[in-house]
Amino acid sequence: MIFLCSPKLRSLQELEERKMHLSDIAPHDTTRDLILLNQQRLAEMELSNQLERKKEELRVLSKHLAIEKKKTETLLYAMLPQHVANQLKEGKKVAAGEFETCTILFSDVVTFTNICAACEPIHIVNMLNSMYSKFDRLTSVHEVYKVSVCVVWWLCMGCG
Known part of the structure; x- marks a missing residue:
């Protein structure tokens, strides 16, 4: 068996475009490793991007939650004396006042x-x-x- 050359490929997408499979590349050729490493790098980048998007979504949701919490506290303090509202927020029982x-x-x-x-x-x-x-x-x-x-x-x- 004579090894003549390897196709110049860097990704699985290029491999598919040429209607080839990973098994079509010679086992001793580094092109296979290059394709797999590049594919791994692309997957890691996509995961990193997804993580950044989720992180931003969490930041926005956290900001909205803080705003809603502030509204709730404002309403609570408008309806009840501050010491009563604080006790309720802490989950304590509030004794009746006279x-x-x-x-x-x-x-x-x-x-x-x-x-x-x-x-x-x-x-x-x-x-x-x-x-x-x-x-x-x-x-x-x-x-x-x-x-x-x-x-x-x-x-x-x-x-x-």
Whole structure:
């Protein structure tokens, strides 16, 4: 058997393009090793690229998670006193508190039903938001803790 030459190939793709198989290359030829090493390098590069993409996806998801966690904490601290919210976050039981003085405010929007009949729902929501935002500012100014409970009875023609 006489060895004449080897095809100049660097990848399995080039091998396939020439309709050859790895077994078509002589066993003592370094072309086979070159093709396999190059294929391994390409696979490692692809894995590295996939890892980088996943790492970036995780970074973005982590950033979104941090934003959502901040929103959750903001909402929690808006609804509960800070020491109660902290205890709940730590998984501790919160003991009931007792207050010597307490003020309860009942508010009513005069002719609310007529206003609702004459306005779009978004205008009603904006009006109530504006009104209760002013209450919120006043409680902040006077360092008062509040618990808001808003009950709105919507009357609807034909709702039964």
